[in-house]
Amino acid sequence: MSDCSIRPLAAGDLDDVIGIWLEGNKQAHPFVDASYWEGNAAAVREALPQADVFVCERAGEVLGFIGLSGHHIEGLFVRDSARSQGVGTRLLDLAKSRQDRLMLCVYAQNERAARLYLREGFAVVQTRIDEATGHEEYLMEWEA
Template sequence: MCCIDISMTPHFRSGQTTDVVACVDILRDWAEETPWMAELDERGSMQAFWRDIFETDKVWVAQTGSRIVGFCTRDDDNIGALYVIAGERSTGIGKRLLDLAKADCDWITVWAYEKNKDALRFYHREGLVEVNREIEVESNLMNIEHRWTNPDQI
């Protein structure tokens, strides 16, 4: 007889300011493994920035055991971040975080860099469509705005 290790099953909950350090680490790890990504601000200033976001926006985290493995932030209708650690990508965690962000919305937008092919495929698969493109001044990268509209609102 086989048992399922429930400590390895992701648990989804509202994010708290105490989660900021782990979430900034997830974002920094992604940036470090992404060769085209511009250099990020130093860790302390990033934590202060994200602490403000965690206090004002809706935030969800995915946690496996005691480890945060992904997070998503959303203000009224814009996803500001959706990141999952490398070892947990393509396991449904990102989809679940996105679904939580979409749950009480008529529509949402999310921006993703043109070079972030995995994110573009993910958002397209999840029903978001491209609505705008612009060069981000700080990074000089093409940033693509995607929109999802709740099918019940069409």
């Protein structure tokens, strides 16, 4: 399990978080043109302060983050070099400790993330098409 500490997003984290978001999306979603993610980075940067965002940090380096709006997980991203070290699980555990029900969307082709969510107790409640990209996604739910 990761030995990172979790804390709320600080203004100084924005560049790291956007970098992790952009690279994570490009790596996890090669089926979506990279220009889609690049074109949305500025909007995500502006939206981050509106959500409850928590970062997992070790030795001053942001390893990953989770964004929450109420019971909806807006995003969970882990730096490539920190994957498979428990960072995502730590961040999900934080979200679970704050809500008794969580919802999220994940692309069906993002099998690694879908497996993580299933392993963490989420269930697919709906399969649908993401209107922005035209790709199939799962709406997943977790209940305490």
